[in-house]
Amino acid sequence: MKNKLLVITGxxxxxxxxxIHQFAQENFDIxxxxxxxxxxxxxQEEITTAYGVTLSYREADLASKEATLAFADFVxxxxxxxxxxxxxxxxxxxxxxxxEPDELFEKTMSINVFSVYYFTKALLPTLSKEASVFxxxxxxxxxxxxxxxxxGISKFALLGFSKILREELKNQxxxxxxxxxxxxxxxxxDGSDIDPARIMPAKDVAKAVWGCYTLxxxxxxxxxxxxxxxxxx
Numbered sequence: 001m002k003n004k005l006l007v008i009t010g011x012x013x014x015x016x017x018x019x020i021h022q023f024a025q026e027n028f029d030i031x032x033x034x035x036x037x038x039x040x041x042x043x044q045e046e047i048t049t050a051y052g053v054t055l056s057y058r059e060a061d062l063a064s065k066e067a068t069l070a071f072a073d074f075v076x077x078x079x080x081x082x083x084x085x086x087x088x089x090x091x092x093x094x095x096x097x098x099x100e101p102d103e104l105f106e107k108t109m110s111i112n113v114f115s116v117y118y119f120t121k122a123l124l125p126t127l128s129k130e131a132s133v134f135x136x137x138x139x140x141x142x143x144x145x146x147x148x149x150x151x152g153i154s155k156f157a158l159l160g161f162s163k164i165l166r167e168e169l170k171n172q173x174x175x176x177x178x179x180x181x182x183x184x185x186x187x188x189x190d191g192s193d194i195d196p197a198r199i200m201p202a203k204d205v206a207k208a209v210w211g212c213y214t215l216x217x218x219x220x221x222x223x224x225x226x227x228x229x230x231x232x233x
Contacts, residue, residue, distance in 0.1 A: 003029045003053055005128075007075055007082050009062060009119065010089030012039040014186030015136060018202035019086055022210050024051040031078065033060040033071050033089070062089050062115035063107055072122035081128035084213060087116040088136045097149040105150040112154035117161060132175045132213050135162040139182040139225065139232060166222060175220040177212050181205050182227035199228050 006023045010016045011032030020030050024047050032055070034040055040057040047055045056078065060071040075082070091111040095104055116135060127133075139145075140152045141159035159178050166176035183189075183199040205226055212221040 003027050004083040005029050005031065005080050006084045006086065007031045007123065008086040008088050009033055012043050015181065015184060015202045015205050016088040017043065018206035019088065019209060020047060022206035023084065024053050027053060029054040031056045031075055033058050035059065035061050063110045065114065065118055068115045068118045069122060072119050075123060076126055082123060082126050082131060083128050084132050085120065085123060085127065086134045086136065087120060089115065090136065092151045094147040095149045096147060100149050108150040108154045113157045113161065116158060127174055130173045130217055132177065133165065134177045134179055134209055137162065137178050137180050139180050139227065141180050173217065177221050178223045179209060180223060180225045183233050198230065200226065
């Protein structure tokens with residue numbers, strides 16, 4: 001029997017990497033992407049050595065619709081049903097609506113919203129019966145945070161997309177979960193003076209997602225909010 005298949009965007013760092021480890025240790029084969037092939041090769045070696053599963057990848061910049069759809073075509077060419085789809089790739093740059101350049105808004109929306117829309121829509125026909133879709137949103141999807149202009153807008157939009165997708169797919173027995181993590185120790189915190197003990201490890205988010213996936217077919221976690229024990233920063 002073939003392993004189940006996880007397709008996840010942005011798999012080389014942070015939450016994406018932790019999710020790949022979580023599902024690979026449960027004997028899932030993996031398909032992922034990032035903008036840097038060297039990082040993908042390193043991840044492939046790490047995962048295949050540690051877990052004995054297959055990890056396929058494609059270099060892709062999801063700010064581009066063409067690259068997003070090319071990655072979707074790469075996945076479809078594998079000719080395997082997708083058991084779990086995780087839209088994880090994201091972009092964050094501190095900004096305020098009143099001062100941010102239009103180009104920053106457009107890039108943020110392209111990666112955080114448009115790519116998820118195009119990629120998910122392209123892969124819907126390949127989802128397995130009773131598949132699960134997880135969209136990695138943010139606590140900024142329903143909470144106003146300072147200096148998060150374009151990012152906050154994009155994450156509110158992504159949560160709306162997830163809710164609509166959940167409604168449209170529920171009668172097909174496909175689950176859709178919006179994941180809303182608070183501050184999580186990822187590459188976004190590189191160079192900061194934040195104590196890693198003050199924020200969440202990415203593996204905790206991965207464990208929570210796995211817990212949602214393992215529920216019976218009669219239940220779905222529609223929104224999963226995870227915050228640091230001491231609250232938001």
